[in-house]
Amino acid sequence: MIPYGRQDITEADVNAVIDVLRSDFLTQGPIVPRFETVVSGHVGANYGVAVNSATSALHIACLALGVGPGDWVWTSPITFVASSNSALYCGAKVDFVDVDPRTYNLCADALEAKLRIAESDGRLPKVVIAVHLCGQACDMRSIHALAHKYGFKIIEDASHAVGAKYLGEYVGSSNYSDITVFSFHPVKIVTTAEGGMAVTNDASLAERMSLFRSHGVTRDPDLMTKETEGAWYYQQIELGYNYRMTEIQAALGISQMTRLDEYVSVRQALAKRYDDLLDELPLILPWQHPDTYSAYHIYPVRLKLDQIARGRRQVFDLLREAGIGVNVHYIPVHLQPYYIRMGFKPGDFPEAEKYYAEGITLPLYPTMGTQGQDQVIQSVTQALNR
Known part of the structure; x- marks a missing residue:
């Protein structure tokens, strides 16, 4: 059987994983931050937040942008269910925008027409999730212009599109969005076995996503509500999740990114x-x-x-x-x-x-x-x- 997609694992990938297995850290060590730097640096973003799946990345991206009950999130109907489910996890309401008949991406013209109606009805979206289907970027320049006009935030669901470019720059540079999400599932362009990452140029969004991926817990004294009680001390300041990526996955990802x-x-x-x-x-x-x-x-x-x-x-x-x-x-x-x-x-x-x-x-x-x-x-x- 010739599958529709397949990972490519080299000896260098195997050795990178073995090195981690023989190290002191299998999770919460130095390799995940290194992977975040490799990916964000490659695509031209300031910050990366690695997680255990692109679905988790979409969820924390919505949370970081303040999506909650009563909000609307719009996305494409031609995508995996995770794109819209991530908004439902936050208690938001979901709607869709029809696709362009040639690219099959969310259609900017259909979006504009729907926004006009939503404005008159008082139902404008808080966030639009633009899905780069098949690896081809949406018409982000038009979507970004509409965001300025109608006041919504943008998440690029680039699960298919790490390594893709738009107007000569890598998808993920976040020039036309607030947050971009990548997937590293085995059938994607590069893999960490399972895994995802959210990249952004906004330090406050990166900080919030980092909190949400690890139980909402911090050891940063600047974020705490009172003075630390000692080196052991931490505080939960948000309701977060256990969405962390392991060192093993990140090591595989760093090796894959070289190709x-x-x-x-x-x-x-x-x-x-x-x-x-x-x-x-x-x-x-x-x-x-x-x-x-x-x-x-x-x-x-x-x-x-x-x-x-x-x-x-x-x-x-x-x-x-x-x-x-x-x-x-x-x-x-x-x-x-x-x-x-x-x-x-x-x-x-x-x-x-x-x-x-x-x-x-x-x-x-x-x-x-x-x-x-x-x-x-x-x-x-x-x-x-x-």
Whole structure:
């Protein structure tokens, strides 16, 4: 089976983990801060806060921005459920903005239209979570301009996009947002096994996120409500969580980061090869905005269903039977049973639903090579049965 994504673990990665296992610290040591510096430095942010998953990073980002009961958080319906769930964890209400029909990212025009209505209704969002689907950045310049006009904060959900660029700068520089979140799950661009990070240029946001990731506990005398009682003393000043990353994970991440740009370059080359060799098939291939340089976490295609004899389910099943680990990214969040119980329904976000009805994600990862990619292309051609 050729999976849709796969981690690449080298001997250097293994040795980095072994070094930590033989050290004095398996958690809460010097390696996690070092990893935070490596990632934030690479993308051009001032601060990084490493946690045990991107979901945790999204949660503490919402908390740091003051999201709570009565607030609205908007995001894309084409994303994993964690993007919106993170707001629900804070007691906020969630709504969605339909996607751009070419990039499948949150559509800035649809956002502006929805903001006009929300302003008149007194229901403006406190935070908009812009999801960089597949590794391609949203139209952040337009979203940032709308944030200034309507007064909301921005979280970039860049779980797919570490190593991507927007307007020539790395995603995560936070030039167009308050906080950016990365994922280091094994199928992502680089991995810490499980893990995530929030990066920001705001020292106060970084401080709050650091508190929330570790029980809301501090040993900093400047943050305490009274004078310290001794070297053992700490105070819980927020209701936090146990979201810490281990030293083992961070060591793996530091080693992986040395190959980040190489990984993205290989993904770019494989995606270009897909573009060339799939061009004559009845497919809509991923469109790239000229302002972006995608990390190509995934390569989604849309079936031209009016030009093929089979439906999406049949094509999907044929590819799986041929050993091609295709997937679908994603089932629109508003169509999940939990969200339907909140009042969402089919037809609410037509572009997202159309994309979902036609979409299949093809395998894409650096070690698949052209031979593995040729096997995918051959199987896709056969499954479409022109």
